Structure formats: structure tokens, C-alpha cells
């Protein structure tokens with residue numbers, strides 16, 4: 001995989017000032033960004049990293065069908081509190097890799113009774129089409145080979161490891177469930193093997 005860092009600049013946010021690094025994949029032209037804070041390569045302690053899948057409905061419009069925005073904000077806050085870490089923001093991961101409009105079609109199926117997995121299956125789409133090689137390459141380009149990863153998703157950990165990023169520790173990324181995203185979170189807990197989400201419903 002060829003991926004190039006095109007630019008690095010400042011990004012002041014309500015959570016503190018990050019650096020934002022703009023990357024472009026050589027083969028596809030797909031763009032991604034990494035937000036970083038502090039010196040990612042200093043010391044023995046691996047940095048806290050969130051590899052986050054783009055979700056326009058949640059992050060731009062505040063959709064309550066998922067918890068992507070609260071997860072992203074919590075990750076930015078944790079990194080700011082520690083003064084060090086990175087958000088690898090994966091464009092092209094929208095809808096677990098099926099794309100925005102296909103995700104909206106899946107939402108329509110869900111409103112007719114399907115869960116998140118059944119909805120994709122009914123549309124003839126993969127349940128999860130995301131790849132993590134670009135994420136691993138971007139981390140490496142920033143000098144990072146060992147991380148503490150904020151996730152509940154075992155596939156994400158395994159995929160990063162497969163592409164040479166050592167996940168020294170996993171930290172849960174939990175938000176408070178609401179009536180609109182409860183089924184989405186339960187499906188991840190019950191059928192997609194996600195860690196820790198089951199505790200939300202105890």
C-alpha cells in the first residue's frame with residue numbers, strides 16, 4: 001500500500017490543539033487524516049490511539065442511530081487529558097465500508113425490522129468491508145509501531161496487528177446507550193463479538 005503524508009498543520013479544537021496530518025493513498029486517491037497531540041514517539045509508554053471510521057450522519061448531523069460522535073469526542077478528550085495520542089480518521093470506512101448511501105439503505109431496512117447485520121445481508125452487501133492497511137501505514141509514517149488502542153472491536157485489533165502495529169493494550173470505548181442506538185449496540189455485543197458493550201445493558 002502506498003500512502004503519502006501531504007501536509008501537517010495545526011487544528012485547534014474545543015478539546016485542545018491537535019496537529020492534523022493529511023494523507024492520500026497512491027492507488028485510489030482516497031484521503032484520510034490523523035489528528036495527533038504530543039510527541040508520539042517519546043518515551044516507553046505507547047500512545048493512546050483511536051482508529052475511527054467516518055460516519056457523516058453521526059458526526060456531522062448528530063444522528064442518535066449510532067454513537068460515533070460521542071466515541072470520537074471521548075477519544076479526543078482522553079488524548080487531550082493525557083496530552084498525547086492520535087485519532088486515525090478513516091474515510092472510506094463509512095457504513096463499515098459500504099458507503100454513505102448504502103448505509104442509508106440499510107437504515108431503511110432496519111426501520112422495517114432488520115438488525116444491522118440482517119440489513120446489509122438483505123441488500124447483498126458485506127457486513128464489514130473495512131480494511132486497516134492504510135491506518136497501519138499512517139501510524140508507521142508518524143513513527144508509531146506500538147499503541148494502546150481505544151476500541152471494543154476485536155477485528156480492528158487483529159487487523160492492525162496483521163499490518164504490523166502492536167496493540168499493547170486495549171481500552172474500551174463506551175458511551176451511554178439511548179433508545180435510538182440500543183439495538184445497534186446490542187447487535188455488536190451479541191453478534192459481532194465486540195468487547196465490553198454487554199456491560200452497558202446490565
Ligand SMILES: Nc1nc2c(ncn2[C@@H]2O[C@H](COP(=O)(O)OP(=O)(O)OP(=O)(O)O)[C@@H](O)[C@H]2O)c(=O)[nH]1
Nearest residue numbers: 053054055066093094095096103106116151152153
Ligand atoms: N452498514 C452499517 N454501518 C453502520 C451502521 N451504523 C453505523 N455504521 C457505521 O459503522 C462504523 C462504525 O463502526 P462500528 O462497527 O459501529 O464500530 P467500530 O469502529 O468497528 O468499533 P469501535 O472501535 O469499538 O467503535 C461507522 O462508519 C458507521 O457509519 C449500520 O446500521 N449499518
Ligand SMILES: [Zn+2]
Nearest residue numbers: 055058066068
Ligand atoms: Zn455512526
